[in-house]
Amino acid sequence: MVTRTECLSYLETLLEPNRFHDYCPNGLQIAGSEQIENMVSGVTASLDLIEAALDFGADTLLVHHGYFWRGEDPRVIGIKQRRLKQLLINNVNLIAYHLPLDAHPTLGNNAQLSQLLGLEVDGRIVGTGDPAIALCGCLAEPKSVPEFTDHLRQTLGREPQVIQAHNRPITTLGWCTGAAQGYIEHAAELGLDAFLSGEISEQTVHLARELGINYFAAGHHATERYGVLALGEHLAQRFDLNHQFIDIDNPV
Ligand SMILES: [Zn+2]
Known part of the structure; x- marks a missing residue:
C-alpha cells in the first residue's frame, strides 16, 4: 500500500511528464482514494475497463489513454458523464500517462x-x-x-x-x-x-x-498494451500493490 501523494510523486520523477508537450493532462486526472492498494491497468479508460476495474475492487485505474483531450467538448454529459460518474461514486483514482509512457x-x-x-x-x-x-x-x-x-x-x-x-x-x-x-x-x-x-x-x-x-x-491497441502493463507491474513491485492488467479487446 502507498499513499496517492507518494505514488504520484514517484511517477513524476520516473516519467518526467513536464518534458512533453502533450494533448492531455498527465498524472492524476480524477481523484479517488487517498490510499492505493488495488490497481488495475489498461490501455483506454472506457466504460468496459472501468466496470472490470470495479469488479476487481480497484481503488486506482492506471491507463495510457485517459480523458480531457485538447479540443474536446468540456461538458460533462453523455459518455463522459457516465465514465466520470462511475469513477467518482466508487472513489477510484484515474491516473493517465500518454506521451511520457510512449517514450x-x-x-x-x-x-x-x-x-x-x-x-x-x-x-x-x-x-x-x-x-x-x-x-x-x-x-x-x-x-x-x-x-x-x-x-x-x-x-x-x-x-x-x-x-x-x-x-x-x-x-x-x-x-x-x-x-x-x-x-x-x-x-x-x-x-x-x-x-x-x-x-x-x-x-x-x-x-x-x-x-x-x-x-x-x-x-x-495491440502495440500499446505493453507500456501500461509494465508500468503497473513496476508500481506493484515497488509499493507492494495488488495489480492486474485488463485487456479490453479492440481490433483497431
Ligand atoms: Zn495511443
Whole structure:
C-alpha cells in the first residue's frame, strides 16, 4: 500500500511528464482514494475497463489513454458523464500517462515493443515529437516481408496490415506505437528498410510506396498494451500493490 501523494510523486520523477508537450493532462486526472492498494491497468479508460476495474475492487485505474483531450467538448454529459460518474461514486483514482509512457526508455510502449519483438535499439528518430518518441534500430537477423509479418502476427496476436514497397530483406527499421503513421517520412529519411506503427491512414499507403519503405500497421491497441502493463507491474513491485492488467479487446 502507498499513499496517492507518494505514488504520484514517484511517477513524476520516473516519467518526467513536464518534458512533453502533450494533448492531455498527465498524472492524476480524477481523484479517488487517498490510499492505493488495488490497481488495475489498461490501455483506454472506457466504460468496459472501468466496470472490470470495479469488479476487481480497484481503488486506482492506471491507463495510457485517459480523458480531457485538447479540443474536446468540456461538458460533462453523455459518455463522459457516465465514465466520470462511475469513477467518482466508487472513489477510484484515474491516473493517465500518454506521451511520457510512449517514450520511457525501459517501461515505455516503444521500449516494451522492442523487447517483445526482439528489436535492437540504435536511437530515436529525430522529428518525431519533442522530445522524439519513435525508435530506430535493427533486427538481429534480417527477415523477409512474409517472415516479419508472421513474427508480428504471432507476437501480437493479430494480422498486421502490410504495404510492401520493395523486396529487400528487412534489417533496419523504425517503430512507434499507436497513431504514429505520420512519422513514416522521418523513418524514410533515415533510409530504413521498414517502419512499423499502430494505425494506418489512406495516405500512408501512397507514402510508403513512393518513399520506398515497407510499412507495417500492427494495431493501435495491440502495440500499446505493453507500456501500461509494465508500468503497473513496476508500481506493484515497488509499493507492494495488488495489480492486474485488463485487456479490453479492440481490433483497431
Ligand atoms: Zn495511443
